[in-house]
Amino acid sequence: MTRSVHPYDPVATYxxxxxxxxxxxxxxxxxxxxxxxxxxxxxxxxxxxEAVLRDGYSAVIHDEDAGRAVAAWRDARxxxxxxxxxxxxxIADGSFRWxxxxxxxxxxxxxxxGWLGTLVDVHDLHLSAEKLEAAVATSDxxxxxxxxxxxxxxxLLDSLDDCIKVLDTDARLRSMSPNGMKxxxxxxxSAVQGSDWLExxxxxxxxxxxxxVNEARRGRTGRFTGQYSVRSxxxxxxxxxxxxxxATDVLESFLVTSRDVTERRQARIDxxxxxxxxxxxxxxxxxVTWTAAPSGLLDHxxxxxxxxxxxxxxxxxxxxxxxxxxxxxxAAGARWRRSIETGDPYESEFRxxxxxxxxxxxxxxxxxxxxxxxxxxxxxxVNTDVNDQRLALDRERRxxxxxxxxxxxQALPRRDGLRLDAYYSPGDSEAxxxxxxxxxxxxxxxxIVLTIGDVLGKGLVAAVTMGRIRQAMRAVxxxxxxxxALLRAADYxxxxxxxxxxxxxxxxLAGVYDSTDRTFTFASAGHPGPILRRxxxxxxxxxxxxxxxxxxxxxxxxxLIVSVTPGSALxxxxxxxxxxxxxxDEGIRRVCAAVRHxxxxxxxNPAQALAEEVLxxxxxTDDVAVLFAEFA
Numbered sequence: 324m325t326r327s328v329h330p331y332d333p334v335a336t337y338x339x340x341x342x343x344x345x346x347x348x349x350x351x352x353x354x355x356x357x358x359x360x361x362x363x364x365x366x367x368x369x370x371x372x373e374a375v376l377r378d379g380y381s382a383v384i385h386d387e388d389a390g391r392a393v394a395a396w397r398d399a400r401x402x403x404x405x406x407x408x409x410x411x412x413x414i415a416d417g418s419f420r421w422x423x424x425x426x427x428x429x430x431x432x433x434x435x436x437g438w439l440g441t442l443v444d445v446h447d448l449h450l451s452a453e454k455l456e457a458a459v460a461t462s463d464x465x466x467x468x469x470x471x472x473x474x475x476x477x478x479l480l481d482s483l484d485d486c487i488k489v490l491d492t493d494a495r496l497r498s499m500s501p502n503g504m505k506x507x508x509x510x511x512x513s514a515v516q517g518s519d520w521l522e523x524x525x526x527x528x529x530x531x532x533x534x535x536v537n538e539a540r541r542g543r544t545g546r547f548t549g550q551y552s553v554r555s556x557x558x559x560x561x562x563x564x565x566x567x568x569x570a571t572d573v574l575e576s577f578l579v580t581s582r583d584v585t586e587r588r589q590a591r592i593d594x595x596x597x598x599x600x601x602x603x604x605x606x607x608x609x610x611v612t613w614t615a616a617p618s619g620l621l622d623h624x625x626x627x628x629x630x631x632x633x634x635x636x637x638x639x640x641x642x643x644x645x646x647x648x649x650x651x652x653x654a655a656g657a658r659w660r661r662s663i664e665t666g667d668p669y670e671s672e673f674r675x676x677x678x679x680x681x682x683x684x685x686x687x688x689x690x691x692x693x694x695x696x697x698x699x700x701x702x703x704x705v706n707t708d709v710n711d712q713r714l715a716l717d718r719e720r721r722x723x724x725x726x727x728x729x730x731x732x733q734a735l736p737r738r739d740g741l742r743l744d745a746y747y748s749p750g751d752s753e754a755x756x757x758x759x760x761x762x763x764x765x766x767x768x769x770x771i772v773l774t775i776g777d778v779l780g781k782g783l784v785a786a787v788t789m790g791r792i793r794q795a796m797r798a799v800x801x802x803x804x805x806x807x808a809l810l811r812a813a814d815y816x817x818x819x820x821x822x823x824x825x826x827x828x829x830x831x832l833a834g835v836y837d838s839t840d841r842t843f844t845f846a847s848a849g850h851p852g853p854i855l856r857r858x859x860x861x862x863x864x865x866x867x868x869x870x871x872x873x874x875x876x877x878x879x880x881x882x883l884i885v886s887v888t889p890g891s892a893l894x895x896x897x898x899x900x901x902x903x904x905x906x907x908d909e910g911i912r913r914v915c916a917a918v919r920h921x922x923x924x925x926x927x928n929p930a931q932a933l934a935e936e937v938l939x940x941x942x943x944t945d946d947v948a949v950l951f952a953e954f955a
Contacts, residue, residue: 341361341363346361346363346441347360347361347363347364347367347422347441347442347443348360348361348363348439348440348441348442349361349364349380349426349439349440349441349442350429350437350438350439350440351426351437351438351440352436352437353435353436353437354400355396355397355400355438356379357375357376357379357380358376358437360372360375360376363442364442367414367442367444368383368412368413368414368415369414369415369416370383370413370414370415381393383412383413384410384411384412384413385410385411385412385413385419387411388410388411389410391408391410392408392410392424395408396408399426400438402543403428403435403544404542404543404544405425405426405427405542405566405568406424406425406426406427406438406440407423407424407425407426407572408423408424409421409422409423409424409445410422410424412442420444420446421444421445421446421448421449422442422443422444422445422446423442423443423445424440424441424442425440425441425443426438426439426440426441427439427440427565428544430563433546433561433563484502484506485500485502485503485506485580485581485582486499486500486502486503486506486507486560486580486581486582486583487499487500487502487503487578487579487580487581488500488503488520488578488579488580488581489567489576489577489578489579490520490536490564490576490577490579491576491577492540492574492575492576492577493519494519494520494521494536494577495517495518495519495520496515496516496517496518496520497516497576498512499512499515503581506553506581506583507551507553508553508554520532520579521533521536523551524549524551527549528547528549528550528551531547531548531549532547532549532562534547535547535562535563535564536564536577538564539564539565539566539577540566540574542566543566544563544564544565545563545564545565546561546562546563546564547561547562548560548561548562548584548588549562557585558583558585559583559584559585559588560581560582560583560584561581561582561584562579562580562581562582563579563580564577564578564579565577565578565579565580566578611624611625611685611705611706612624612625612703612704612705612706613625613643613689613703613704613705613706614701614702614703614704615689615701615702615704616701616702617663617698617699617700617701617702618663619659619660619662619663619702620639620640620641621638621639621640621641621642621643622639623639624638624639624643641656644656646675646676647673647674647675647676648673648674648675648676648682650674651673651674652673654671654673655671655673655687658671659671662689666691666699668688668689668690668691669687669688669689669690669702669704670686670687670688670689671686671687672684672685672686672687672709672713673685673687675706683708683710684708684709684710684712684713684714685706685707685708685709685710686706686707686709687704687705687706687707688704688705688707689702689703689704689705690702690703690704731745731747731760731761731762732745732761732762732763732764735763736763736764736765736771738765738771738838739955740838740889740954740955741771741836741838741952741953741954741955742951742952742953742955743763743771743950743951743952744928744929744930744931744950744951745761745763745930745948745949745950745951746928746930746931746933746934746947746948746949747759747760747761747946747947747948747949748899748934748943748946748947749946750899750943750944750945750946750947758777758778758779758780758785758786758788758789758829758946759776759777759778759789759897759899759945759946759947759948760774760775760776760777760789760790760792760793760948761773761774761775761895761948761949761950762774762775762793762796762797763950763952764797764800766800766801766804766835767801769838770804770835770836770837770838771835771836771838771952772796772800772804772809772833772834772835773833773834773835773836773843773845773893773895773950773952774793774796774809774831774832774833774834775831775832775850775895775896775897775948775950776789776792776813776829776830776831776832776848776850776872776897777829777830777831777850777897777898777899777946777948778792778827778828778829779827779828779829779830779871780827788817788827788829789829791816792813792816792817792829792831792872795812795813795815795816796809796810796812796813796833798812799812804835805835805844805880805882806833806834806835806844806845806846806882807833807846807879807880807881807882809833809846810831810833810846810847810848810869810872810875810879811875811877811879813829813831813833813848813872814848814872814873814874814875816872817829817872817873818873827873828871828872828873828874829848829871829872829873830847830848830849830850830871830872830898831847831848831849831850831872832845832846832847832848832850832851832852832853832895833845833846834846834853836887836952836954841886841887841888841954842884842885842886842887843884843885843887843893843952844882844883844884844885845865845867845882845883845885846867846869846880846881846882846883847866847867847868847869848869848870848871848872848875849869849870849871849872850869850897851864851866851896851898851901852864852865852866852867852883853865853893853894853895854893854894854895854896854914854915854918855885855887855891855892855893856891856892856893856894856918856919856924857888857890857891858888858889858890858891860919860921862915862918862919864911864915865883865885866883867881867882867883868881869881887954888954889954889955890954890955891953891954892918892924892929892951892952892953892954893951893952894914894918894929894930894933894949894950894951895949895950895951895952896914896933896934896947896948896949896950897946897947897948897949898945899943899944899945899946899947899948900914900933900934900937900938900947900948900949901914902945903937903938903941903943903944903945910937913936913937913939914933914937916936917932917933917936917937918933920936923936924953929951929953930949930950930951931949933949933951934947934949
């Protein structure tokens with residue numbers, strides 16, 4: 324007798340057992356490719372199993388039988404039904420013997436992951452009548468072997484966590500696995516033995532159970548999910564009903580597997596509720612919400628109205644780039660790809676085409692959602708319209724830039740033996756405009772005052788504060804040109820008159836060049852010291868201690884005196900140059916390297932040449948100010 328079963332344990336477990344049994348067993352993967360032959364194969368055919376695994380099982384089937392056998396095998400797999408066929412296979416001496424092949428699907432979580440089958444030698448049944456007696460004896464032996472296999476499978480099924488039941492052809496309970504009795508809280512099986520299994524179900528579940536049994540009667544596998552309470556607790560079960568045939572292919576019974584899916588079903592309900600809450604939330608948000616796969620391809624958009632009136636499906640995948648302003652498209656896409664590669668949150672501002680065809684600025688942010696092991700499972704993003712704020716900031720930027728440039732000196736002092744040059748460039752956004760300055764002016768006694776600094780703030784307020792600091796130092800210089808006195812005046816201005824802003828600070832450097840003794844005396848309020856290039860080409864960064872404007876003490880008078888010989892030069896820079904790479908050490912290295920270049924020194928505009936070499940073709944993300952002084 325042969326049973327069709329739904330094994331659940333890993334293939335390796337069956338392999339270890341079948342190798343010890345006197346039968347020919349085989350297993351395949353989900354595609355039907357043979358992955359295992361028991362040792363009985365070698366005992367029966369004299370051929371090594373490795374050759375079949377390498378060349379394919381069809382290679383040993385007789386040419387006259389191969390086409391039909393392969394087609395029947397393919398059809399059984401396509402319909403996910405039991406397989407049975409007879410054909411001739413070649414053994415080691417080159418002859419062929421008839422075998423009967425049967426196979427059943429191996430399922431895990433209702434998905435076919437492979438097939439388990441047996442081969443029985445029925446060659447003698449195809450011989451002449453005078454050999455029938457020998458064939459019957461052989462068949463009986465094969466039947467005993469098959470029965471031993473069935474007993475093994477029954478023991479195996481008893482060890483599974485699923486509730487395994489055998490029904491007779493009238494769908495009455497014949498047997499139940501021990502774990503199945505435990506799952507259903509049945510202490511004595513005799514109390515339910517012979518009961519109509521269909522009576523366990525009610526309502527629509529009863530109809531589904533009857534349909535599953537009828538499917539099994541037709542030779543197919545019936546499936547449904549229903550509710551059956553255990554000790555008054557509602558439990559949900561996924562049920563499969565499979566026909567079991569005897570050796571003559573007559574329906575003998577049904578194998579029923581019931582798996583408790585209560586937790587899984589509740590998880591799906593919770594997920595659906597969570598997704599519904601997310602859907603309602605995204606509909607309530609004023610912006611556009613969206614999600615993307617780990618690959619970065621958008622798979623859902625809510626709240627987007629396109630210019631042509633079409634739905635948002637055209638913006639899925641990478642289609643969203645088509646509605647980004649052409650001038651912003653490359654940068655927006657590059658930043659998104661960088662976030663996908665690194666897993667870092669995404670944030671960018673760019674213009675997106677709205678329903679009326681115009682472009683509006685949007686702030687786009689996205690964060691990754693990760694599973695328990697840290698893998699990104701999706702991206703969740705939101706687009707917020709910031710067009711009005713952006714236009715207002717653009718207006719402030721234009722005002723700040725105009726004010727900044729108006730407050731900077733329109734011309735630098737011209738003196739024999741001294742070449743001065745300066746360069747200023749605003750940052751690339753309104754958030755980085757205002758605050759950096761330089762200045763150079765001549766005192767009545769012929770000395771030259773050089774100042775440079777940076778207000779720790781941005782925008783229009785910073786530009787106004789910068790102008791007041793610069794004017795404060797110019798106002799006090801004719802009366803007290805000592806560098807620390809200039810910084811004291813600037814500090815007082817920051818503390819008392821910073822455009823109505825509290826907690827305002829700035830860095831500054833003030834120095835005085837005296838051509839009579841060829842010295843440059845300077846003091847710093849938290850600002851980087853100048854870079855000195857000597858006449859022999861060597862470079863040194865000069866430093867002087869000092870506290871920020873707005874925090875300086877009344878007794879801070881530290882100054883540094885540097886001798887400036889003919890052929891030497893000083894470069895003064897703000898942090899827009901030093902911190903362009905986001906690494907101050909790298910910034911200092913780049914500045915010093917540029918100062919060493921003779922091409923910078925020979926340039927008609929050394930200050931601009933230094934800035935361009937340090938920025939290396941990139942746009943400045945902050946204000947850039949450079950002041951240059953060369954002594955002859």
